[in-house]
Amino acid sequence: MILDPVQWDEFLEGEAYVDDAACQQAAIFAARNDAELLDDRCVRLPAGNEGFEVTVRTTGTVGRSIIPGTESRHATASAKAVIEPRCTFAAPENPVPEPSPGEPEEEPGQEDEPIVGLTCDGEAWEIDPDDPTLPSAADLFTVRLSGDDE
16 A cells, blocks of 8 residues: 555545544553443444444443442443544656566666655655655644533
């Protein structure tokens, strides 16, 4: 994908998110906070909002409180994480043509052109296809918690 600039826009718009990987990260985050996904409850948000909704349950019990009978109960909560792109991508106007079947993919000694067109919060990125240094997920996206009314 990285060497195909046309796919960058799809990725930034959320069309290429891998649901399993996102939900796995949600489970890891929940575990760091002494919780677990409830019944593997991690679902993609409906079209128009890129992100995921998860329901978690604490691994420990509520414990002693002023409310009798809560000592053995677990707390549950649901949250929506909306993923918003911080970047835009303008595909090159003259993309490199695909080689025809049987043709060599690249001339000997010819180097791949840098990938340009990715701008994150006003900062332009130039990616060297031979030694790619990529923006981090924090550079590419903002993730915010959302209420039920969004």
